[in-house]
Amino acid sequence: MSFQSIITPEIRARLSRPAGEGGTCLPNACYIDPEWLELENERLFARTWMYAGCLDQVPEPGDVFPTTIAGKPIVLVHGRDGEVRAFHNVCRHRGAVLVEKPCNNLSQLTCPYHAWAYGLDGKLRTRPHFHGADKYDLSKEGPGLAAVRISLWFRSIFINLDGIAEPLEDYIAPLAKRIPHHDLGALRLYKTVTWEFRANWKLVFENYFDNHHIATIHPRLNAFYPMRERSAFVPDGNFLRTEYMVGEPQEGRGLGLPYHPGLTPEQARFSGGYHLFPSCCYQLWPDQLTIFQVFPVAPDHTVEQLHIFMVGDAATDPAYAQPAQSVADMWDELNREDIGAVEWMQTGRRSPAFDGGVLSGFWDRPHQHFANLVVEAMS
């Protein structure tokens, strides 16, 4: 189905009506139509900054990390010159994927199919047997790897596929302004946890910025920060946020790990959850940062990764192994609680009786804002 046949004038009118006054979220087709996902890859994910990884995944020269962004194979490469670059992870010759898993200490990227070799700067080096058996091409004049625009914020790596998005600094500014006292450069990757959802990527995010479901789905989180004190995520341009001051630390939530450095006691109790549309979420707690990344596989299939960062040595020092593991366990439990809920919504998107929802004017404004961001970006 085409964009116009899904986003009709009637749907646009419903999206612009306020939540709580007849306004709705996106129609079902946006969650089940394979052509819509292709359009999202093309118009949404390729035209903005996308979180692609972190320096801890390519810490040393020669380190290489493959990933998939906007459905496209991408590779992050830490060059011998210290520069971190991103390339389309595909050989210029026959289109085979170059790097299938993370590697360390490489001096070049060699295609496994016909052994074309590229330098870590992406330039073509050699093409064995290219002009016939034993007739190598060493001219270095052939095509190099296609580079992708890359930019860093602290140790987070973002890429922009179409190359013409606003500077990353501008894109990230609304988030940077909210957490001026936190030194995210002091954080190191502890662990990445992966889950699979039989659901659309948007439902995974919509569930993330839904503070309303904590009461029903997350008993421990509700006890940590109860419903009556909660507010909804606040829409702010390409950015949705929720912030609060945490109470007594719990196992997995603030107990036994060092806090972000250089904060006042008041600042150290600060917690923020942020969605950076349309790529990822940053969740800041006193002792940790977590980044949620989603990989849409199909309209009804999403891989979610949670990258857990801790302050300095806490990520790697065995002395912190137990409290660090508690953090990973806490997140694992929390996400498993959500899988059913997100999948129920996906099943519901097959129903002709669902029409974008009867929304709460208090809780569901971020969902409607997100729906409008999707439509605006794709128009």
Added chain:
Amino acid sequence: MTEGTRELLGEAALAGLRADVSQGHGLPNMAYTSDAWLEHERRHLMWPMWMLAGFESQIPDPGDAVPVSVAGCPLVLVRSHGGKIAAFHNVCRHRGAVIVTEPCKGLATLTCPYHAWAYGLDGRLRTRPHFHGGGHHDFPGDGDDRGNLRGVRCESWRGMLFINIDGNAAPLAEHMAPAEEHLEGWEPQTLAYGGSLTFEVAANWKHIHENFIDVYHKFAIHPALCEFAPLETSNPMVPIADHLLKTWHVIAAPQEGRGKGLPPLPGLPDALHHEGRFFTMIPTCNINIWYDQIAVLVAEPTGTGTTRETIHLLFAPEAMAGQFDSARQTAIDTWDSLNREDILPLESMQRGRESPGFDGGTLSPFWDPGTHFFARQVAELMLTHEGKAS
């Protein structure tokens, strides 16, 4: 959805469906492999017609609810406190989560597990906890129906619950009248629900129906069934209405699981003690009647090449007594092994639909008029409903 049934099908394929069976052929490969066609079937074949959703005896008591998927729609069948049965779209009006995820008993409300919106068993919205902020609950007043569950038209025929998603079909009794003529004296509403079997089959849903209609294959695929009722005393399926086919066979030798060990269905005419009777109801189910059991086969498409097939078994109420536990299990096991014999051929037909060398088939004028009729009616019914919708 710009292309209609006719455009998707093509004139040559339509002519082959409308030709005499000796010259004609079945549906083209596209009808078994195209996502757009399946979506079209849901909207123009299944949503406008009566579709089997379940059985009254699955929800015998007030407060019972069973979730089902029919023509891609998540639905829930509910028996309210007054004893009345209703069907609803099983999807919360708020964020579209499925409300009832497994069969339940003794419910007072239908409560969405996601944000705990609670609906009465009549579908009316009752409460929305924390709706206006933490601790600020909402109790919608009477007359505000914007948040009520959406009802689905639901009618019962002899204890079988049918739903009509678009709400525009003729009354169910009218729809089933042609079958009534062939069921005089039969009282299936007194039957007990004896359980179900589910199979995930890697084949298009139409193959399941076509295989049921196809009496011809049993000599090659079903040796035990052929001893029970040989091909020589079986008959091809014949149309009795534009959406119904029937056939019958003589039972030669009753077997354990088929005719031995279970009490006969109550009120069954004597003639039926010696024969099996079968109906195919396009596009929803196949009904298999033997004198000690009724099996209802439902094929719910989960994709173009994947189908969830459910076989529901109904027995005489007295057959539910403990002394018949093992005989009932034998009947269920017999269906399980019979159906497993069919899965390879079904899946191989689906793979055959990937071949550009297959064109809808060369049909047997003796056995295949039923299969040909089914294929034609899938197209004709879609064309009719599409005409009404546009």
